[in-house]
Structures are given as C-alpha cells and as structure tokens.
Amino acid sequence: MTASSVPARPGRPGRARGMAGRVGWGVLAWVVAIAFFLPVLWMVITAFKPESAAETWPPRFVFRPTLSQFRLVFSGMGPYLTHSVEATLGSTVLVLLLGVPAAYALSVYPVRRWRDGLFFFISTKMLPIVAAIGPLYVIALHTHLLDSIWLLIILYTAMNLPLAVWMIRSFMLEVPREVLEAARLDGAGRIREMTSVILPVVRPGLVSTSLICIIFAWNELFLALNLTVTNAATMPMFLISSVPQEGLYIAHLSAAATVASVPVILVGWIAQRSLVRGMAMGAIK
Amino acid sequence: MTVIERVAPAPVAVRPPRTSARRERWQRRLPLLPALVFIIVVTQIPFLVTLWYSFQSYFWDTPGGAHFNGISNYKSVFTNANFRSALERSVIMTVVAVIVAMVLGVAFAVLLDRKFFGRGVVRTLIITPFLIMPAAAALVWAGPMLDPSFGLLNYLLAPFGIHHEAWLSSHALGSVIVVMIWQWTPFMTLIVLAGLQSQPVDILEAAKVDGAGALATFRRLTLPHLRPYIELGILLGSIYLVNVFDAVRLMTNGGPGTSTTNLPFYLYEQVNNAFDVGGAAATGVVTVVLTIIVATFALRMFASVFQFEGGGV
Numbered sequence: 001m002t003a004s005s006v007p008a009r010p011g012r013p014g015r016a017r018g019m020a021g022r023v024g025w026g027v028l029a030w031v032v033a034i035a036f037f038l039p040v041l042w043m044v045i046t047a048f049k050p051e052s053a054a055e056t057w058p059p060r061f062v063f064r065p066t067l068s069q070f071r072l073v074f075s076g077m078g079p080y081l082t083h084s085v086e087a088t089l090g091s092t093v094l095v096l097l098l099g100v101p102a103a104y105a106l107s108v109y110p111v112r113r114w115r116d117g118l119f120f121f122i123s124t125k126m127l128p129i130v131a132a133i134g135p136l137y138v139i140a141l142h143t144h145l146l147d148s149i150w151l152l153i154i155l156y157t158a159m160n161l162p163l164a165v166w167m168i169r170s171f172m173l174e175v176p177r178e179v180l181e182a183a184r185l186d187g188a189g190r191i192r193e194m195t196s197v198i199l200p201v202v203r204p205g206l207v208s209t210s211l212i213c214i215i216f217a218w219n220e221l222f223l224a225l226n227l228t229v230t231n232a233a234t235m236p237m238f239l240i241s242s243v244p245q246e247g248l249y250i251a252h253l254s255a256a257a258t259v260a261s262v263p264v265i266l267v268g269w270i271a272q273r274s275l276v277r278g279m280a281m282g283a284i285k
Numbered sequence: 286m287t288v289i290e291r292v293a294p295a296p297v298a299v300r301p302p303r304t305s306a307r308r309e310r311w312q313r314r315l316p317l318l319p320a321l322v323f324i325i326v327v328t329q330i331p332f333l334v335t336l337w338y339s340f341q342s343y344f345w346d347t348p349g350g351a352h353f354n355g356i357s358n359y360k361s362v363f364t365n366a367n368f369r370s371a372l373e374r375s376v377i378m379t380v381v382a383v384i385v386a387m388v389l390g391v392a393f394a395v396l397l398d399r400k401f402f403g404r405g406v407v408r409t410l411i412i413t414p415f416l417i418m419p420a421a422a423a424l425v426w427a428g429p430m431l432d433p434s435f436g437l438l439n440y441l442l443a444p445f446g447i448h449h450e451a452w453l454s455s456h457a458l459g460s461v462i463v464v465m466i467w468q469w470t471p472f473m474t475l476i477v478l479a480g481l482q483s484q485p486v487d488i489l490e491a492a493k494v495d496g497a498g499a500l501a502t503f504r505r506l507t508l509p510h511l512r513p514y515i516e517l518g519i520l521l522g523s524i525y526l527v528n529v530f531d532a533v534r535l536m537t538n539g540g541p542g543t544s545t546t547n548l549p550f551y552l553y554e555q556v557n558n559a560f561d562v563g564g565a566a567a568t569g570v571v572t573v574v575l576t577i578i579v580a581t582f583a584l585r586m587f588a589s590v591f592q593f594e595g596g597g598v
Contacts, residue, residue: 026401032393037410039467040417042437043425057435098323101316111313117321119584124328125524126580130549131569132331134562135338139331158327161320190312219418222530222549226557236420240535243424250428250435257421268416269409275475 043261046254054251069255073242077259079230080238086149087224087234088217091156095164095213096206098157103168108180108198109190118169121162129159133226140227149232155223160213167212171205172198208274211267218264235260332573338566345560358567367543368568371551372575374458378547379527382465383519389466390473390518391511395503397474398481408478415471423535426464427453457537457545464532469525473518480514481507520583527576548572 046054048065102121106114129136136155137146145151175198183197199206221236228234242256243249268275339358343351362368397408414422430438433451442450452460484507492502530549533539539546539554546554552572555565 022399022401025396025399026403029396029399029401029407030403032396033407033410036467036470037413038437039422039425039430040413042429043421046429054429055435057440059435059437059440098320102320105313105315105317109313111317112310117317120321121324123580124324126576127328127332128528128549128569128572128576129328129331130528130530130552131572131576132335132566133552134556134565134569135334136331137556138338138562139334154327158324161324165320215416219420221420221534222528222553225534226553236418236531239418239420239424243428250432253424253428257418257425261417261421264418265413265416268412272409272412275412 043254044258046251047258049251049254051248051251054254055248069251070259072252073255073259076242077235077238077256080233080235083149083152083228083232084218084235087152087156087232088214090149090153091160091217092210092213094153094157095160096210099161099164099168099209100206102161102165103172104194104198106165107169107172108175118166121165124158125162129155130222133222136223137227146227147229147231151227152224152232152234155227156213156217156220159220160216164209164213167209168202168205171202171209174205175201204274208271211271211275214267215264335566335569335573338563339570341563341566343562343566345556345562347560351563354563358563359571361564362567362571367546367551368571370543371546371548374545375527375547375549378458378462378465378529379523382462382469382526382529383522385462386466386469386522387473387477387515387518389470390477391515393470393474394477394481397478411474412471414467415469415475417468419468419531420535422464422468423532426460426467426532427536431460453537454541457541461529461532461536461545464536465526465529469522472522476514476518476521477511480511484510523583 045061047069048067049060049063050066050068053060053063105111106117111117140146140151145154179197179201180193183193188196219236220234224232224234224237225240228237239253239256239260242253338351340353340355341351342354342357393411397404397411401407428436430436431452433439433449436452438452439447439449450456488506489502492506497505528549529547530553533545533547533550534553537545539550548568552565552568555561555568
C-alpha cells in the first residue's frame with residue numbers, strides 16, 4: 001500500500017488511510033471478540049482435559065485430549081436432560097398457544113384498552129418472583145405440584161408470556177392492512193383469516209419468539225432449585241451437582257457446563273439474525 | 286399489585302352496525318382472555334399469598350404451622366441491617382452492571398456496524414456469553430477462570446504483577462459484577478446494533494458532505510437516533526439483572542460474609558436456611574412495593590421506548 005497512489009483530496013481521508021483504517025477496525029474487533037469469547041473457549045478446552053491436567057500451574061495448553069469427562073457427564077445427566085427438554089418445550093408450546101391469540105387481540109382487532117393490556121403484561125415481568133418464593137413453595141405443596149414438571153412448565157410459561165405477547169404483537173402489526181381487508185371481502189372468517197393470512201406472515205416472528213423462550217426456560221435455575229428435587233430437576237441443577245464437596249472437579253465441571261450450554265448456544269448462533277430482529281422489534285414497535 | 290400505566294385510550298375502530306357492538310366487543314376480547322387469566326392466576330395469586338404470610342409467624346422447622354403475628358415481620362424487616370445492605374447491594378450491582386454493559390454494548394455495536402473481514406464470526410463470538418447458561422457461566426468463572434491457584438485469569442495477569450489473586454475473596458462483589466456484565470453486554474450490543482442498522486444512510490451521507498466529523502456525526506445524529514434503543518436495553522437489562530441469583534449463589538454464595546448478598550439471595554437464604562417463611566414474605570412485600578415505585582418511574586422516564594404503533598382494522 002503506497003501512500004502516493006491517490007492524492008488525498010482536501011477534507012477527505014485518502015484511500016490508503018481509509019484502507020488502513022478499515023483493517024485497523026477489523027483487527028480491533030477481532031481482538032475484542034476473542035477476549036470476550038475466551039472464557040467460553042477455556043471452558044471447552046478444559047472439558048477435554050484429564051482432571052490432572054486441568055489443575056496445574058501454569059495452566060496447560062498442550063495436553064492429550066480425552067473424552068472421559070464427557071462420558072461421565074453423559075452417563076449421569078439422563079433424567080436432568082429429559083426434565084429440561086420437557087419443561088422448555090412444554091412451556092414454549094404453551095406460550096405460543098396463549099400468546100398468539102392474545103397478541104392478535106392486542107393488534108389486529110384490538111380490544112378497547114389494548115395499551116393497558118400491553119402494560120399489564122410487561123408489568124408482571126417487573127414483579128420479582130423471588131419475593132414470592134416461600135409462598136410459591138407452600139402453594140406448590142398444597143396443589144401437589146411440588147417437584148413436578150408441570151409446575152416448571154406453568155411457571156416458565158408465565159415467565160416468558162409477557163415478552164412473547166409483545167414480540168408476537170409487533171410481528172402481527174407487520175401484516176399489511178390491505179391483505180386483511182381483501183381476505184375479509186372474500187368472506188374469510190376470523191379463524192381462516194388467522195390460519196391463511198396472519199400465520200404465514202408472522203411465522204418467522206414466531207420462530208424467533210420461540211427461540212427466546214427456549215433460551216430463557218432452558219437456562220432458568222432459581223425456580224428449579226427451590227421447587228424441584230429429583231422428579232423435575234433440570235440441567236442447571238445437574239451442573240451444580242457436578243461440583244463435589246471435595247476433590248478435583250474442574251475438568252468434569254467444564255465438560256458438564258459445555259454439554260449444558262451447547263444446545264442453547266447452537267440455537268442462538270443459528271438464529272442470531274432473527275434474535276436481533278425479534279428483540280429489537282418486540283419492544284421498539 | 287401491578288403497574289398499569291394509564292395512557293390515552295386507543296382510537297376505537299368503528300364497526301358497521303350490522304353486528305351488535307356488545308357481541309363485537311366480546312369477539313375481540315375472547316382471544317385475549319386465556320393469556321390474561323393465566324398470567325393473573327400464576328403471577329398475582331402467589332403475591333396475594335405472600336401478603337397473607339407476611340402477617341404470619343411461619344417457620345418450616347417449627348411444628349404448629351402459621352399463626353397471625355401482626356406487623357412484627359415488617360418491624361424486623363425495617364430494623365434489619367442485613368435487609369438494607371442487601372437492598373443497597375442489589376441497587377449497586379444492577380446500576381453498575383447495566384451501565385457498563387451498555388457502554389461496552391454501544392462500543393461493540395459501533396465496531397460491528399463496520400465492514401471488515403469475518404464480521405459474522407466476530408458477532409457470533411460476541412453474542413455467545415449471552416447464550417451460555419448463567420449457572421454454567423458462574424461456575425466456569427468461579428473455577429477455571431478465577432481459581433487462585435490455577436485459574437486462567439491469574440496466568441494472563443501474571444505479567445502485570447498479579448500473583449495467585451483469590452478474586453472471589455478479595456474482590457467478590459467486583460467478580461460477580463464482571464460476570465453479570467460479561468453476560469449482558471451481548472444483549473446490549475444486539476439492541477444497539479439493530480438501532481444503528483436502522484439509521485437512514487442518506488442522512489449520514491449528507492452529514493459527511495456537509496463536512497461533519499465522525500465524532501460530531503455520532504454525537505449529534507447517531508446517539509439521538511439510538512436513544513430509544515438504549516433506553517429499551519437499560520429497561521430490559523435492569524429487569525433481568527436486578528433478579529440475578531445464579532452468579533451470587535454459585536460464585537460466592539453471598540459471601541464472604543454478606544458482601545455479595547443481594548435481595549434475591551437474601552430472600553433465598555431466609556426461606557432455605559432460616560426457614561422463615563413469614564419473614565421472607567414480609568421482605569418480599571417490601572421488595573415488591575419498592576419495585577412498583579421504581580418501575581412506575583422507569584416506565585415514565587423511558588416513555589419514548591413505548592411509541593405505540595396502533596393496530597386494528
């Protein structure tokens with residue numbers, strides 16, 4: 001890159017400087033990103049170590065990778081994994097079943113006080129659920145829901161429904177008014193309008209809404225820790241159980257943390273574009 | 286027990302008089318009802334029960350169950366120094382984490398808004414901490430990253446004269462806040478990035494033609510445009526971060542002493558270690574009242590976030 005190639009016009013940076021600047025930004029972005037990602041990378045690296053190589057000073061970067069930690073993790077996580085999948089998918093399906101009609105009633109044919117409705121939903125997110133944890137336990141005990149997967153499904157649905165209603169509503173506002181009117185002139189009832197006009201348009205939005213619900217439900221610890229023991233214990237609790245009272249555990253913990261995080265990380269990576277769109281639209285609009 | 290903002294009612298679409306107005310209203314209301322009833326039952330009943338228990342003496346480990354004891358639970362909440370310090374700590378943790386995460390988020394978003402080699406990969410790397418399970422993040426930071434005798438951080442900081450620092454004892458609160466920031470910066474980045482990318486290009490071009498510097502353009506044009514996005518990020522980030530529990534429970538267990546005990550962890554301890562359901566309920570009610578006050582102000586302050594676009598046919 002020669003500086004003399006293009007004489008810089010007054011008031012504008014020359015092309016060489018522009019190019020160098022662009023490379024500089026790129027390098028800076030890469031350095032920041034790698035530093036930010038380092039803990040995740042270190043977790044994955046440590047997961048492949050034998051326990052003896054995980055607890056050394058200085059930390060070892062060269063070692064013979066082993067799958068023994070993963071084998072141990074896979075042998076123990078069966079029930080936890082099942083519970084997590086049940087609670088996550090169950091609550092996400094329920095969120096959609098409740099949220100789609102609600103969003104419809106707040107956007108396409110809005111009820112009279114739809115603003116109050118929207119604010120009511122979001123205000124329930126501001127109530128700290130931790131404040132009610134003792135009474136929740138007592139209620140769960142008396143309704144025989146303690147330590148059951150249904151309890152988690154119900155609570156995770158309530159946890160995710162407000163955000164989902166906001167998001168789905170914003171996607172429904174995107175349905176062109178003319179299309180709705182044309183469908184109505186054709187004599188489409190509300191059900192058919194829903195299935196053949198609205199749902200096809202909002203489908204990508206529903207996918208990104210579901211993904212956000214899946215992420216929050218999969219990662220939830222507080223309620224699971226307080227309200228389940230064995231019959232509904234989820235993956236975050238499996239993680240905690242992988243830290244023993246004594247002895248070496250760093251490599252085993254890293255393997256468990258990797259396995260527990262990977263599903264959601266992959267979902268998020270694949271869906272990152274719709275995540276951005278969903279999160280920004282869900283509330284900005 | 287909820288914060289309902291009263292805003293001017295939406296313009297009601299006028300319907301042809303063919304259907305009776307009453308029937309029409311119920312047709313509109315019907316799809317909303319299941320979600321509304323569900324959320325009222327699941328989120329409001331526990332709080333009513335909390336209110337009830339807050340006037341009872343009820344310990345898990347004492348036989349005889351609950352009995353009424355007036356406002357003595359509330360008296361002990363307000364005279365308890367631990368409650369006040371947990372409250373203060375919650376505020377500090379949330380405010381610091383949200384502000385730093387937002388500042389970093391804006392910086393990262395500005396970086397990601399430019400074209401460079403491997404931008405997609407860089408964005409993927411940066412959002413990953415938001416996706417990782419908070420329990421996993423807390424345990425990985427507490428162990429492989431921050432362990433005093435073999436943690437990676439001490440190794441990386443050794444050239445700077447730091448030797449086997451026991452971060453979780455010496456800088457417990459800071460360590461927890463760092464993990465909160467680490468997990469929530471990507472969220473802020475994504476929201477701000479969405480804002481940046483929605484900025485009309487022609488205005489930026491015009492500013493350039495007019496000879497505005499990059500910094501001036503950012504301050505005068507970009508930041509005002511980003512405002513609702515930043516407010517939204519702060520609002521949502523605060524809602525989640527004020528409830529942070531995993532990092533506290535799994536990194537420091539509220540300690541050393543009570544130096545990292547925030548409100549959620551304090552409530553958890555009251556129920557799980559002191560078995561004091563009544564006391565925890567009173568603490569919970571006070572927390573909820575404080576939350577409602579703060580939330581009311583927050584919603585008013587961030588009103589520009591909620592620029593509603595009315596729907597309806």
